[in-house]
Amino acid sequence: MLINKKIYLILWVIIALTLSLLFFFDQFFIQILIIGLLCFITWTISPKWQPQLGREISKINTTCVAFGCLIYLAWIIRNSYTGFSIFLLNQVLFHMGEMLHVAFYKFNEIKWGSYLINHSFGYNLAISFSISEYFLESSLFNKNIYIFIFIGFLTTLLGHIFRIGAFISAKQSFHHQVQSKKASDHILITSGIYKISRHPSYFGFFIYSLGQQIIMINPISFIAYVPVLYKFFISRIYLEEHYLYQFFGYAYQEYSARTPVLIPFIEYFLRF
Template sequence: MSETMQNAGAGPVNFSPSAAHHRASPTHHDSFSGNSRSLDELMTLKPYFAGQPKSLSGIALRAFCLGITLACSAISMGAILFLTTSPAWRVPFFLFALSAFHFLEFWTTAEKNTLVASIGSFLLTANWPGYAIAHSAAFTECAIVNLFFPNRHWAPYGTDPILLLLGLVMVAAGQYVRSVAMLQAGASFNHHVQTRKKDSHELVTSGIYSVFRHPSYFGFFYWGLGTQLVMGNILCFFAYAAVLWMFFSKRIKHEEAKLIEFFQDDYVQYRKRVGTKIPFIA
């Protein structure tokens, strides 16, 4: 990651086979040709083998697919924008935003919380099937409206450009806040609410956490709403707002009960100082 040489002497050689001369090669427990590893080493590496939670081949495949999808959606978006007058560029825009989001979910985890980075860190199947249904509905509404009703006025009083710009700002700002929050929290961040305090858990109150109490939730909330503004989805905008608000309201309540248990009065005082900046979630 030997051959045994015979001694060619002038006289006869009294050769007696023994364990030293005929030692069987160690049994290989993995797929690496010519490389013998102990069982302990193999068990340590097992999570990185194909089909395992941290499979390197699985991670590479997903990153490759996300990169191809991001590139194709960017090319499609640019072609529609510069070669036609159709508003259908909004469809590949959503695919572009989703590809960037899921890649950054894994990258930020791998960068600052390496030990827990896995295939699941891409969040491609998170909250399945509700997550997939929500995005499918957004794609469907946007495609139907922009392909069959391209001249419809979905925003009141000619505010289409303003709402479009607002949506783009919300998508960019939401993604930035979420990614920075994950990087600054490091090992203290996890995609799942933790029920036990680990030695690596620290109460992060500086940086972006001094502005938002749950910056990753704030970021995704406004990122999601921003995508629907850009796409011009009236129905999905309000549906996203309702579903995301209910999801984060319930999750924050559950998570903060654990955070108070972990950090006691330190978290209580932090919660008093810093808000979530999500409407009606104090």
């Protein structure tokens, strides 16, 4: 467990180092050189530190240089594009949160894909569409409406709490993919954040995604996200609960009867 925690800590150290150097050297040309040098160092040295991971650890660590750059970008645009700057910070925290679970509890499965940056074509399309809407509408009207940004920020914060809380509560029993076969270490989790929601990671991602659109004041993306998210989670939860009933029988039936999903109205759709 210690080595896993060390790896995750080093990822944040790389982010902090990148950010610190960019703040210290504020000339653009020097910043480009710093970014290039950090990418080269992390790419070449990382496999020597963790040879069993090969180039995966190079990609993992170099991505943290990019995360440091995104945080720096969020800082310098914070006044002109407040909503988008918070959106960027949320994206870094979200993807680092996904890596947290694998680094701590499933180190043998760690890979660049553990960030879930390449989750799916649909996910990347949705992100691209929401960013495009933000900047298009920013050219037409002021999007720095702080009451919406604040509400959206609180919503995404709650989403982070539920999502990361699910990782910490379930530990090695949490999986990014629906499991059709019960692993030896797969147990029914009903404690921690699972006392509040029986699918806290799904609820967390649901409100996080909508909160991001509130932060950026994207009315079109917000409306479009709702049916897409419902379609995804209805099919996902239906399939997952099918296997959970097979794995744990009456124990899961009893647990699901007393513990809601928390995504509004989704219990109704799960009946069909």
